[in-house]
Amino acid sequence: MRALVLTIILLFLAFVSLFVGAADITFADIINWDIEKIELISISRIPRTAALVLAGVGMSVSGVIMQQMTQNKFVSPTTAGTLDAAKMGLLIFIIFTPTAGTTVKMISAFVFTFLASILFLTIVRKIKHRNVIFVPLVGLMFGGIIGSVSTFFAVQLNIVQDTNAWMMGDFSSILQGRYELIYLTLPAIFITYLYANKFTVIGMGEDFSKNLGLNYNAIINIGLFCVSLTVSSVVITAGSIPFLGLIVPNVVSMIFGDNLKKTLPLVALSGAIFLLICDIAGRVVIYPYEIPIGVTVSIIGSIIFLLLLLWKKR
Amino acid sequence: MIEVKDITKQYGDNVVLDNVGMQFHKGKVTSLIGSNGAGKSTLLSIISRLLSQDGGIVMVDEKNVTEYKNKMLAQRLSILKQSNHIRLKLTVRELVSFGRFPYSQDKLTESDYNMVDRAIQFMDLKDIENSYIDELSGGQKQRAYMAMVVAQDTEYVLLDEPLNNLDMKHSVQTMKTLRRLADEWGKTIIIVLHDINFASHYSDYIVALKDGKIVYHDETENIINENVLKDVFGLKITICEIDKKRICNYFN
Ligand SMILES: Nc1ncnc2c1ncn2[C@@H]1O[C@H](COP(=O)(O)OP(=O)(O)OP(=O)(O)O)[C@@H](O)[C@H]1O
Numbered sequence A: 001m002r003a004l005v006l007t008i009i010l011l012f013l014a015f016v017s018l019f020v021g022a023a024d025i026t027f028a029d030i031i032n033w034d035i036e037k038i039e040l041i042s043i044s045r046i047p048r049t050a051a052l053v054l055a056g057v058g059m060s061v062s063g064v065i066m067q068q069m070t071q072n073k074f075v076s077p078t079t080a081g082t083l084d085a086a087k088m089g090l091l092i093f094i095i096f097t098p099t100a101g102t103t104v105k106m107i108s109a110f111v112f113t114f115l116a117s118i119l120f121l122t123i124v125r126k127i128k129h130r131n132v133i134f135v136p137l138v139g140l141m142f143g144g145i146i147g148s149v150s151t152f153f154a155v156q157l158n159i160v161q162d163t164n165a166w167m168m169g170d171f172s173s174i175l176q177g178r179y180e181l182i183y184l185t186l187p188a189i190f191i192t193y194l195y196a197n198k199f200t201v202i203g204m205g206e207d208f209s210k211n212l213g214l215n216y217n218a219i220i221n222i223g224l225f226c227v228s229l230t231v232s233s234v235v236i237t238a239g240s241i242p243f244l245g246l247i248v249p250n251v252v253s254m255i256f257g258d259n260l261k262k263t264l265p266l267v268a269l270s271g272a273i274f275l276l277i278c279d280i281a282g283r284v285v286i287y288p289y290e291i292p293i294g295v296t297v298s299i300i301g302s303i304i305f306l307l308l309l310l311w312k313k314r
Numbered sequence B: 001m002i003e004v005k006d007i008t009k010q011y012g013d014n015v016v017l018d019n020v021g022m023q024f025h026k027g028k029v030t031s032l033i034g035s036n037g038a039g040k041s042t043l044l045s046i047i048s049r050l051l052s053q054d055g056g057i058v059m060v061d062e063k064n065v066t067e068y069k070n071k072m073l074a075q076r077l078s079i080l081k082q083s084n085h086i087r088l089k090l091t092v093r094e095l096v097s098f099g100r101f102p103y104s105q106d107k108l109t110e111s112d113y114n115m116v117d118r119a120i121q122f123m124d125l126k127d128i129e130n131s132y133i134d135e136l137s138g139g140q141k142q143r144a145y146m147a148m149v150v151a152q153d154t155e156y157v158l159l160d161e162p163l164n165n166l167d168m169k170h171s172v173q174t175m176k177t178l179r180r181l182a183d184e185w186g187k188t189i190i191i192v193l194h195d196i197n198f199a200s201h202y203s204d205y206i207v208a209l210k211d212g213k214i215v216y217h218d219e220t221e222n223i224i225n226e227n228v229l230k231d232v233f234g235l236k237i238t239i240c241e242i243d244k245k246r247i248c249n250y251f252n
């Protein structure tokens, strides 16, 4: 029922998203079969909307998995060095194989995010006092270290500007033929949905998981795989989108709880809706120019989050 | 039957379990007693493969635990540890339903739901079944975890100090539930208890641990004995009989 309402909202926003932008396109143009405008829609608008939806779903679902794996609500791709690792993967690719294609780029980013996630999880498991705040702080430091190593190399090679440019979340340059890697999030999302119950059990911790006969390490590995695949493909196509994986899962959890079988579809839909709203807002506010999506996500997201915390306190 | 043979566990130089061997009787309630640090929790964790031992083997129904598939063992043996922290926002009913996970991973069947209902009723949770566990009191939480284990419906049930945080009424009710599980459903219960009177009243057998060794194991009436208890706990305990039941008075 809730999922149905959210699906309708999502479809509506996706529709709106197709018709907002610098070039004026109206629904009438499609009905009148205006070839030029229809081409514009299929080359730039549809890819952009599709990328937004997939990135929104992917990043928030990744956030949920990471939170289950670390049993910590404040861990997300932003607060665990995952985004920084993807960036490093891209950088290494630029340095060593500047001429190779996107597939190599993807593999490089994937390998780095995967390794960094394993390392972070190992560190978290080694920490004796798994304090709610301490773990994400360690994650931020971990990300900081990876980030500064990348920056060091970027400075040496004089490509700081370039690297910063890729990392800035941006959907305005998405075009048909250049964004398809983001569809790699689909299998990851699908696997997560199939394993929803198992990821809930993982969130109860290793002892409960073992008691219930779950192969803990196998599920953790599947989780790492899904997160790395999603984050690296989103970063490559659209750059990094901060806080999405933190805000959306937390808001859904506060309202609907943590039984993933029930809430994962809500997380996925809300993630896409949230990102679409941020993108539309960014396109409308200073029309015909655009505010980068990273900025709108941070502003709108933190307001929602603060409101929820205050509302919960009462 | 659960049988442990020559179990040894040490942390650095600290030998926590020293060649422990024991057979736990099927369909009976066995209490593990002993002072803090005696090794009770360690033994329970090793039996339930949450912790790996340095030496020795654990047999469940004549088969080494390591030879069981995870899922099959989870249908046969369950454990509730001494302290539990689930930070997830799940309702009591959802939590208890996860007790059925070893049987029906994704879709619960009619009989799973019956089992969940029974467990909720056994642990007196009906009126809070839709509350989130992170909003419950310590004792209510403990009962919710217990209900999850009851719903798991395993032949062997291992419980580490399950009366932690429970009020008197619910402690007694819990022990009666465990007795019922043993007497009516033939479950084998191994339970760590600190209150010797609960052990004395509700268990068939008592196993006493001291410094990582089993120092006594026998039927309850042979253990509830001033000399034995003095040896186990290093405390003078007087035993009096009220209504034909032995009560240990350790307030000396
Ligand atoms: N992870 C660990 N690292 C080092 N020593 C440990 C560890 N876990 C337990 N021990 C030691 O093992 C010994 C036995 O611990 P155990 O938890 O089995 O005791 P217990 O009988 O359950 O005590 P209690 O009644 O306090 O629960 C203790 O001396 C403890 O210090």
Ligand SMILES: [Mg+2]
Pocket: B040, B041, B042, B082, B160
């Ligand atoms: Mg203990």
